Amino acid sequence: MVRAREAALELFSTQGYGATSMRQISERSAVSVGNLYHHFGSKETIYQQLLDDYWGRLLNPNDELQQLFERADFPDDLEEMAALIERSVDAHAPYIMLIFIDVVEFRGRHIHAFYESMPARFAATYQENFARKRREGRLGDANALVAVMLATRWLFYYFTVEKCFGVPMHFGMAPREAVEEFIRLLRFGVLPRTAAAMADASEARAVAKAT
Amino acid sequence: MVRAREAALELFSTQGYGATSMRQISERSAVSVGNLYHHFGSKETIYQQLLDDYWGRLLNPNDELQQLFERADFPDDLEEMAALIERSVDAHAPYIMLIFIDVVEFRGRHIHAFYESMPARFAATYQENFARKRREGRLGDANALVAVMLATRWLFYYFTVEKCFGVPMHFGMAPREAVEEFIRLLRFGVLPRTAAAMADASEARAVAKAT
């Protein structure tokens, strides 16, 4: 019943849940309405399964973005992280819409668990490496765990607005430039640094580009 | 016809556009269906007017958040900015849902113009002060215009997830702590600073708290 799920994803993601009818899914997938109910039981089950598909893809250990998280090299790998998040949003754009559909049409019922478990997942992944980097003096006094979550969530949101909400250039510049600025901000902040610190900074930037 | 708009806002923001019927709006507002059509002409017009209401409130020069933008004191006023954005999200929570309804059920048709005009509005408000602060050596080499937009958008998004999407503590800590970390990151970044720079930083923090 892969055909039906593909059709449902296309329709849900472009029209919303309520505005998509079982007859539309039936026509688009060439699966009769009765058969849809035989396999899924209800319309909401189709939606639920699609969301589960997305969580599965997102947390798949073979996914390139998941593998970057596993390396836990933040903030040195910020450039690569931004690139992979852009690709992830590109690849999963219709699925991402399901999240906002859930918020609007189901009051966030289906996404709660995922978002609530996020801090624990990040902590488990990054805790050790952050402790080591801090001992080595490679982190400032900001909370690096908050930083990596902020970076991840912000980049996902930025590309979602860009690619899913249909508001291109919503920072008044090309995504490449905007991302470059986001990364600079996350690494160095908006306040000035001394000459000595600037040297450290450009060195860190060189290292990041080299890897 | 204020009653009808209030009822429609409540219903749209909790159920979505498609799932809210004219009969529900009629019952909740004690305005007959026929009368709703007499005054608004269509269901979509009601929704449109509510969104226009929100833009009006958001850009109202008497609004405390707008007045903070007018002072253009970023990044010194970040603490106050975060507090006012939290209050704005609190005060306009149902309206904010309309934005996501637009994305899901209207493919972002009604919100395009607002988001596209945002960079120009920020540039007009902040350009001068940022140029001056840069001359005075009070800004680093990050793009301050991107920084203030990032800060604004991120804080709006953070509090929206917290208050509208029903996912409290989605950073694994109280909003107060999370916001404190966001601000630290925006000002100083996640990389370490030299002793000299740290002195500057704590001075800036003291100034920010004093004002």
Next chain:
DNA sequence: AGTTACGGAACGAGCGTTCGATTTGTAAGA
């Protein structure tokens, strides 16, 4: 008297779901 405000029945369409009939697939017995 005439314009505006209001009410509620009626219309045609579409909704999610159910149901019974039919086809297809599969595995055992001959």
Next chain:
DNA sequence: TCTTACAAATCGAACGCTCGTTCCGTAACT
């Protein structure tokens, strides 16, 4: 290999309901 039997898959009509909108009669105001 062919027949038989039973379960799974498939279909589309039908059910009961709700939808956005229209229409027209009545009430209120000026």
